[in-house]
Amino acid sequence: MFTDMKEALTAEALELTPLDSDQSSTASLVVARHARGKDDLASLLGALGLPCGEADLVRLLPHPTTPDDTPTGAPMPVNAFTATAASMLKNGDSPEHVRNTLGLSESELAEAVKHADLPTPAPDTDDSTTDPEAGAPVSDDTADTDGIEALLSWAENHPAASIRNRAARVRSDLxxxxxxxxxxxxxxxxEERVAKAKAELEAAQKQLRAMKAGGRTATAVQHATPLAPAPTSTGKRTKEELAAIRTWARANSHQVADRGTPAKAVLDAYDAAHRTTNLAEAS
Structure with a gap:
């Protein structure tokens, strides 16, 4: 309070800078937190030159402190803001959703839970939550997504234009x-599908090359080993047949002399191989 009339007149002559919308909204919210009821809120806003229309009062009504005029022994919420949070909790909204939507602090949320007659939420001690219906753990990604969406919803409906604009930018970035x-x-x-297809193609090409190489080897052996005439009905083998048997034996890893009749095991193996070949050709 001024005690010098000259100083008082000088201060009265100072030009006041009008508040912008954000400053006005912030000042109204601060005033509402200290008001006690609608009439008190309207009086305070009018005295400070802040908007005090019906729409402004409706927007700020959750914030004023409710006067304690209830009978002794009947608990009453500290203010209408807490009462709103308690009502949302009773309707089934999660404490996290209520806190993000209304912008509550931890103490305010605990007070709302108390007035809603609900158990106080325990602090999170695990990296995941549990789905009450399925009983399976829910990843933190889902909880984080719900929290971000609730925060954006709160910001998009904020009375301050700067908060709404920031929410719009954040949602666009998301x-x-x-x-x-x-x-x-x-x-x-x-890329993974292309890599898998390339590996399958390389395996198929390798298999094809092996098949072609095996076919050429079989053809070379077949041409290198002349077909010998079938043994005569007398059981004796001609010189030409014995020469063919020796050639076949060497090609199939049998040891035979350069002359004479090969061992019986070699003759039997030769006959068995040619009987199989003849049967295959006949079929």
Missing amino acids: VELTERRAADTAQRQA
């Missing part, structure tokens, strides 16, 4: 990041 992640995932999956 959409862009989601699309980029989807594109990167699709590209990685396509």
Whole structure:
């Protein structure tokens, strides 16, 4: 309070800078937190030159402190803001959702839970939560997504234009990041399919080369080993037949002399091989 009239007149002549919308909204919220009821809120706003229309009062009504005029022994919420949170909790909203939507602090949330007659939420001690219906652990990604969405919803409905604009920018960035992640995932999956197809093609080409090499070897051996005439009905083998048997034996890893009749085991093996070949050709 001024004691000098000259100083008082000088201060009164100072030009006041009008508040912008954000400053006005912040000042109204601070005033509402200290008001006690609708009439008190309207009086305080009018005295400070802040908007005090019906729409402004409705927006700020959850914040004023409710006067304690209830009978002794009947508990009453500290203020209408807490009462709103307690009502949401009773309707089944999760404490996390209520806190993010209303912008509650930990102490305010605990007070709302107390007035809603609900057990106080225990602090998170695990990296995951449990789905009450399926009983399976829910990853932190789902909880984080719900929290981000609730925070964005709160910001998009905030009375301050700067908060709403920031929420719009954040949501746009989230959409862009989601699309980029989807594109990167699709590209990685396509690269994996291409790599798998290349590996299968290389394996098929290797198998084909092996088959071709095996066919050429069999053809070379067949041409290198002349077909010997079938043994005569008398059981004796001609010189030409014995020469063919020796050639066949050497080609099939049998040891035979340069002259004479090969061992009986070699003759039997030769006859068995040619009987199989003749049967295959006949079929």
